[in-house]
Amino acid sequence: ERVVQEIAATAESHAASAQQVSAAAEEQSAATEEMSAASSQLLQSAERLRELFAGQISIDVTSAILKRAGEELRLGGYSPKTGRTYLHHCRRYLRQINKDPMIAKAEDIRRYLLYLIDETGVSRSYYDQAVSAIRLLYEKVLKSPARFEDFIRPRKEHKLPTVLSREAVRKLLEAVGNLKHLAILMLVYSAGLRVSEVVNLRPEDMDEDRRLIRIRGGKGRKDRYTVLSEVALRTVRNYTEKHPVETWLFPGPDPRRHLTVRTVERVLETARLKAGIPLQFSVHALRHSFATHLLDGGADLRVVQTLLGHSRLSTTQVYTHLSKEKLKRVYEKTHPRA
Missing domain, CATH: 1.10.443.10 (Intergrase catalytic core)
Known part of the structure; x- marks a missing residue:
């Protein structure tokens, strides 16, 4: 009988311990859920901050890219006038896509070129300059020429020049x-x-x-x-x-x-x-x-x-x-x- 009582007492003790462990597990689970919620809130806050300061970051990245593009143009022997024109097109493209050009896809470039034609109504010569500038951006500056393989040049306009009598x-x-x-x-x-x-x-x-x-x-x-x-x-x-x-x-x-x-x-x-x-x-x-x-x-x-x-x-x-x-x-x- 004494042995049975001892076994019963031990079982009760184990049961109490199990309850304590269960309660601790529940507390830990609740704490984990609280930490997860807090982490989610932090991530959301970080994302909002990233959106708020995206312009500033973009300016820094854009400046670095344009600086490198200017260097490539000088190394390539382009005239100062052509260099300014190409940098204008690169700057406009980066501003319009509003994302890191390294993660931009060929479809982003395509949409930008269609934007130039359909919404801004630029001339064919302007469009042709934009294609040349963006090609240089990806081939020489970003070292990612594959994105530009399928783009074609517009047909050239055959306008007669103005002549005075x-x-x-x-x-x-x-x-x-x-x-x-x-x-x-x-x-x-x-x-x-x-x-x-x-x-x-x-x-x-x-x-x-x-x-x-x-x-x-x-x-x-x-x-x-x-x-x-x-x-x-x-x-x-x-x-x-x-x-x-x-x-x-x-x-x-x-x-x-x-x-x-x-x-x-x-x-x-x-x-x-x-x-x-x-x-x-x-x-x-x-x-x-x-x-x-x-x-x-x-x-x-x-x-x-x-x-x-x-x-x-x-x-x-x-x-x-x-x-x-x-x-x-x-x-x-x-x-x-x-």
Whole structure:
């Protein structure tokens, strides 16, 4: 009986212990649930903080990516103008997708390009620049070229450039009252210069003896020579005699820097309005007019190609569609009803 009592007491003791263990387990389970809930709340708070500060983080990441892209552009020998254009497109793309570009998928890029076409209505040339810039971003900066393998280029538009008549050019130049501004526009038209080329001219680039102008680092970073006409030379001489120059032929307000392209565009617009020319055009139209008027006068196409600095003859051939005098002569000579 004593043994039975001892066994019963031991069982009761074990039962009490089991209850204590069970109660402890329940308390631990409750504590675990509380900790889990607290962890969930912390994660939610962290996510909210991440969303709140996503812009700041994005700015830091974007700055680092754009800095690297700028370095790649300089190493690749891109011109400063092209570099600025590509960085603009990269910055706009990163801002629009609003996520780390390394986790962006090909579909994200596709949606962005469709956004440019459908919602912003950009030109095909702008779209083409965006494709080139984003391709460089993934291939050279992020080292992830596979995302871009399936994207195609848009079909190129075949628009004819704007060309002024000889009379319109005369009226435009006569409307320019400032000697410096006249020299700039005179050189653009008489030598077929790009606006970026004329503002970058230095006094030593004017070869007066050979009647040539040396163009340094033109489009594609190519040097070339083009013609310096007698009337343009006289205009430049008159300008430099009254306004001596040093580093730049056409310095800006700060003599250490050349005049800006935007300033030349404003000069042209002011002259256009003063001359009463209704057609809107850019400085580049004077370069188009230079080529077309040469062809009108019977100049050889390859000579015009050399003067313009075109790598391919096909680029120059567009002006054959604009040479009305030449087309008229061929028509009158060959058409039976002319």
